[in-house]
Amino acid sequence: MSRSxxxxxxxxxxxxxxxxxxxxxxxxxxxxxLPNDHGHVQYRVQFTGENFERRITEDDIDIGESPRRASLEAAAKADDAEPWLKFSGIRMGK
Incomplete structure (x- = not known):
């Protein structure tokens, strides 16, 4: 099975x-x-001008035009971006 x-x-x-x-x-x-269908990763996608979702498989994605997840994570690390939610700053009252 392939991963998304x-x-x-x-x-x-x-x-x-x-x-x-x-x-x-x-x-x-x-x-x-969505769950894999015979080894094919499926997604529900939505266009900005539409109010409904479509089902596609990973084969329908233009890999040359779409950024890969690894490059997005590398870009976030390169910017030294911090997460907006810091768990160490949360205080729980009794």
Missing amino acids: SYRVGDMIVLKSGLTRTAKADKRCRIASI
């Missing part, structure tokens, strides 16, 4: 021919990751 290369919230680009018109925007956001 993308996470919820990632922006990806679909291959040509998967949208109805040639001029349609092929960029979409991953809404959720």
Whole structure:
């Protein structure tokens, strides 16, 4: 079984021919990751101008246009970005 290369919230680009018109925007956001179907990773994606989600497989993603997860994590580490939620700063009252 293959593992998913993308996470919820990632922006990806679909291959040509998967949208109805040639001029349609092929960029979409991953809404959720579905269970594998015979070894193929599936995603639910949503385009910005639509109010519904579509189901795609990882084969439908244009790898050349979409950033890989490893490059996104490397970019975050290069910026020395800190997480917005720091667990050490949370105080629990009794």
